[in-house]
Amino acid sequence: MSEGPLSTVGVIGAGAWGTALAQMLASDGRTVLLWAREAELVAAINADRVNTPYLPGIALHPTIRATNDLDELSGLATVLVVTPAQHMGTVLAGLAGFSGDLVLCSKGIEAGTERMMADVARAVVPGAALAVLSGPTFAHEVAAGLPTAVTLACSDGETQWQRLSPVIARPAFRPYFSRDVIGAEIGGAVKNVLAVACGVVEGLRLGQNARAALIGRGHAEMVRFGVAMGAQAETLSGLSGLGDLVLTCTSTASRNFTLGKALGEGGSAAALLGDRRTVAEGAFTAPVLAGMARERGIAMPIAEAVAALVSDRVPARAIVDTLLARPLRAEVEAGVPYAGGEDSLG
Numbered sequence: 203m204s205e206g207p208l209s210t211v212g213v214i215g216a217g218a219w220g221t222a223l224a225q226m227l228a229s230d231g232r233t234v235l236l237w238a239r240e241a242e243l244v245a246a247i248n249a250d251r252v253n254t255p256y257l258p259g260i261a262l263h264p265t266i267r268a269t270n271d272l273d274e275l276s277g278l279a280t281v282l283v284v285t286p287a288q289h290m291g292t293v294l295a296g297l298a299g300f301s302g303d304l305v306l307c308s309k310g311i312e313a314g315t316e317r318m319m320a321d322v323a324r325a326v327v328p329g330a331a332l333a334v335l336s337g338p339t340f341a342h343e344v345a346a347g348l349p350t351a352v353t354l355a356c357s358d359g360e361t362q363w364q365r366l367s368p369v370i371a372r373p374a375f376r377p378y379f380s381r382d383v384i385g386a387e388i389g390g391a392v393k394n395v396l397a398v399a400c401g402v403v404e405g406l407r408l409g410q411n412a413r414a415a416l417i418g419r420g421h422a423e424m425v426r427f428g429v430a431m432g433a434q435a436e437t438l439s440g441l442s443g444l445g446d447l448v449l450t451c452t453s454t455a456s457r458n459f460t461l462g463k464a465l466g467e468g469g470s471a472a473a474l475l476g477d478r479r480t481v482a483e484g485a486f487t488a489p490v491l492a493g494m495a496r497e498r499g500i501a502m503p504i505a506e507a508v509a510a511l512v513s514d515r516v517p518a519r520a521i522v523d524t525l526l527a528r529p530l531r532a533e534v535e536a537g538v539p540y541a542g543g544e545d546s547l548g
């Protein structure tokens with residue numbers, strides 16, 4: 203699976219994760235073109251060799267070059283897409299004619315359309331071969347070269363994996379092959395919502411038992427929703443599902459967790475979200491996820507609770523009381539571990 207001469211890779215989005223991925227990719231000496239929206243950020247990265255607003259303290263490899271011009275990426279064989287989920291469609295419109303491998307690294311569901319990121323990319327860049335890279339990956343750790351493993355779900359199966367894995371794998375960055383694109387996407391999108399809920403538990407000082415309960419029941423929601431959407435349950439117990447859920451639900455390094463913690467401490471969602479430059483995807487995904495679950499008759503009480511909380515409809519304490527007051531029921535029902543329906547599990 204040798205790649206031959208090192209190809210240039212494109213990365214769209216120069217937030218923390220896009221910049222960390224660029225740094226990881228450039229660690230073997232290859233050129234990485236990092237697209238940023240703002241000309242000032244492009245100039246600052248190229249001049250100072252650091253992305254101060256989003257990934258401070260990381261000296262960027264000399265082969266990373268920032269650009270404001272998406273056309274520069276249009277002829278490359280591999281481009282990673284790392285914009286916030288709600289902006290992916292708009293940004294990708296500038297790359298509509300691209301026909302190489304497009305690796306989607308954002309975690310979320312598009313509000314309004316209920317589209318997963320692969321659906322957005324398929325509609326906007328129809329000639330691209332899509333893959334999804336997702337897993338437990340705090341940007342600052344990847345940028346520092348700490349060991350990390352991810353799911354790389356390839357829509358074109360093993361042929362695409364043979365092409366992509368030598369481009370993306372590094373000694374401390376291990377992709378694992380999957381064909382389950384929707385499963386990898388759902389794990390990343392849903393865990394952000396559940397991380398907000400776990401932050402609330404922390405903010406309200408409800409204890410570690412409550413947090414573990416939320417992770418367990420949240421994972422059941424993730425699997426129920428994922429399986430209904432066509433994902434494999436095994437994917438949702440792997441790196442991009444349970445792995446990422448555990449990471450984000452147990453660390454104040456998570457933006458979603460810290461948002462939830464501040465909400466649990468009594469902050470208003472409107473004020474907390476209005477103030478931030480970095481993205482907490484769970485706040486945008488929760489309402490659309492809860493709506494999709496409702497339409498399909500899938501019980502997702504934790505996602506519903508987060509949707510209410512980020513809309514400032516209900517205070518955090520009242521939401522916890524509602525969850526605790528739910529009727530008692532079977533954890534696993536008649537050999538069907540994650541059967542759907544409000545009346546069966548919830």
Ligand SMILES: NC(=O)C1=CN([C@@H]2O[C@H](COP(=O)(O)OP(=O)(O)OC[C@H]3O[C@@H](n4cnc5c(N)ncnc54)[C@H](OP(=O)(O)O)[C@@H]3O)[C@@H](O)[C@H]2O)C=CC1
Pocket residue numbers: 215216217218219220221238239240243256284285286287289293307308309310339340341342479480481482483
């Ligand atoms: N950070 C992490 O550890 C990880 C993040 N992810 C995912 O990666 C995605 C990107 O997150 P991350 O890199 O952390 O982002 P950050 O929170 O670090 O930065 C926000 C980014 O959003 C961009 N942005 C804001 N508004 C717009 C807009 N209207 N159009 C296009 N871009 C816009 C900003 O660009 P500008 O400066 O031009 O405003 C900036 O690049 C998310 O889906 C996240 O869930 C996945 C794994 C790990």
Ligand SMILES: O=C(CO)COP(=O)(O)O
Pocket residue numbers: 309337338339340341394397446449450455456457458459481482483
């Ligand atoms: O997705 C992430 C880690 O895998 C980052 O999580 P946060 O967006 O909550 O910081």
